[in-house]
Amino acid sequence: MSPFKRRLSCPRAADEKSDSEPSELPREVIQRLRNVIFGFDFFVSKVENYQANGVIFKGNLRGDPSVAYDRIAARLKGEMGKEYVLYLLEDQEEQPVAVILPKDAAEQPLPATQEALLSAAFGLATLVTLLNANGLLLLQPDQLDLSPGSILSALPGTVLFFLLLAAHEAGHRVAARQKGVELGTPLFVPAGLGFLGSFGAITSFRSTVPDRETLLHVAAYGPAFGAAASFGMLLVGLGLSAAGIGDGEMQPAAFQDSLLVGVLGQLFVGSKLAAGATVSLNPLLAAGWAGLLANALNCIPVGVLDGGRIAHGLWGRRNAGRVNIISLFLLGVTGIFDTLALFWVLFVIFLQRGPISPQREELSQPESQPDRVLGICLLGLSLLVLLPYPGAIVPETGF
Structure with a gap:
């Protein structure tokens, strides 16, 4: 099982994170993501960490998921370049969640x-x-x-x-x-x-x-x-x-x-x-x-x-x-x-x-x-x- 898969299955709340595990994304960047990147397409109600590598945004999705994804991904690229990847998924309660991970956190193919x-x-x-x-x-x-x-x-x-x-x-x-x-x-x-x-x-x-x-x-x-x-x-x-x-x-x-x-x-x-x-x-x-x-x-x-x-x-x-x-x-x-x-x-x-x-x-x-x-x-x-x-x-x- 890849590290990406483990992170998907084991989200941890941001306030539970140990000080010895520095977040990949600073708090001010997370706040900017919440206020600027998601905007009208995804109303964020809660933020959690993927261990030290990414962030989960929980909330309410507005409109067609594919259209919302394209808009959010475009704003993410404009704000943070190509270093981070957006995933629009469903949690265990069948509620939409947006996940932002560093590009290298995704599963890598064999050499x-x-x-x-x-x-x-x-x-x-x-x-x-x-x-x-x-x-x-x-x-x-x-x-x-x-x-x-x-x-x-x-x-x-x-x-x-x-x-x-x-x-x-x-x-x-x-x-x-x-x-x-x-x-x-x-x-x-x-x-x-x-x-x-x-x-x-x-x-x-x-x-x-x-x-x-x-x-x-x-x-x-x-x-x-x-x-x-x-x-x-x-x-x-x-x-x-x-x-x-x-x-x-x-x-x-x-x-x-x-x-x-x-x-x-x-x-x-x-x-x-x-x-x-x-x-x-x-x-x-x-x-x-x-x-x-x-x-x-x-x-x-x-x-x-x-x-x-x-x-x-x-x-x-x-x-x-x-x-x-x-x-x-x-x-x-x-x-x-x-x-x-x-x-x-x-x-x-x-x-x-x-x-x-x-x-x-x-x-x-x-x-x-x-x-x-x-x-x-x-x-x-x-x-x-x-x-x-x-x-x-x-x-x-x-x-």
């Missing part, structure tokens, strides 16, 4: 060299788990086969799935460029569970996100691109598998693992499933299914996953926090019976717990209706993909 080395290490580990998931068995030395034929057979699925991961990241990058924010280098997360060779990537913001609409837009475009590419690949793979074009076999019961894939399986290969026959497993089917699963996991509204950011953008920090608690509880319960769910809970707790870094203005609702609809649909995607198919794929037989 470029360290970020590149970390990304390379994660990328190499992901390549190993992708090859392993596609049959090379690098994680099982006693069964390892590095013959040219074995390597060639593992490459198609590995390349296809990596292309789907790239589509997901491309969606984030396109959206970030549209909104003028900068993203860090993605850290691909390896996975060694079944045919899922990677859980996707951890993508951080290098620059401060201006508002919830920007957060929603950037967060949603990643899984939107990734899920669309995965779904298209899955459909083509199902068509080829239905025609018997595939180098592997899949048992009918496998289609019960996903509601969406089970429905599509009934449409494409329903007769084979009804007869209890195995289905040809085309590499496109396996990669598309794995891609949908990875995107669906990232759309669960917890932590700083894409789903957590989408929920924050749609409903605000406080309501998204409630959704986060419910989702983690359900994942924890599911983890008792499902290894993937348990691993995902641990992944979120240790790597993606959050909190989400503050946007400069968090009070305004996203105005883009397409982005709002897309965000809700992506949250629903996790249910469609992760919930099991109800009933039996193969009908019971008896006498």
Whole structure:
């Protein structure tokens, strides 16, 4: 957790401050901020410190939050230059608060060299788990086969799935460029569970996100691109598998693992499933299914996953926090019976717990209706993909 996040969670009143902790802002500057910077847009009723680094102004906001923010920020820049940053947030009582912090108090990205080395290490580990998931068995030395034929057979699925991961990241990058924010280098997360060779990537913001609409837009475009590419690949793979074009076999019961894939399986290969026959497993089917699963996991509204950011953008920090608690509880319960769910809970707790870094203005609702609809649909995607198919794929037989 960054120092900025700690300060956000632990405000201290100015009159409680120790003399041994000098304030970043002198009293006369705070008074000028109160009387000149906020003016008509934000009537200040109380002032508190962020430890030694900044100031909280509590009071009543007048007018549209985004308009008020622009006016206050312009006056702050004119009065104090670019050394301080304004945040317009909501406190625990759901009341508006204005926070002024030194520019260097915000969360800083990793140094470029360290970020590149970390990304390379994660990328190499992901390549190993992708090859392993596609049959090379690098994680099982006693069964390892590095013959040219074995390597060639593992490459198609590995390349296809990596292309789907790239589509997901491309969606984030396109959206970030549209909104003028900068993203860090993605850290691909390896996975060694079944045919899922990677859980996707951890993508951080290098620059401060201006508002919830920007957060929603950037967060949603990643899984939107990734899920669309995965779904298209899955459909083509199902068509080829239905025609018997595939180098592997899949048992009918496998289609019960996903509601969406089970429905599509009934449409494409329903007769084979009804007869209890195995289905040809085309590499496109396996990669598309794995891609949908990875995107669906990232759309669960917890932590700083894409789903957590989408929920924050749609409903605000406080309501998204409630959704986060419910989702983690359900994942924890599911983890008792499902290894993937348990691993995902641990992944979120240790790597993606959050909190989400503050946007400069968090009070305004996203105005883009397409982005709002897309965000809700992506949250629903996790249910469609992760919930099991109800009933039996193969009908019971008896006498």
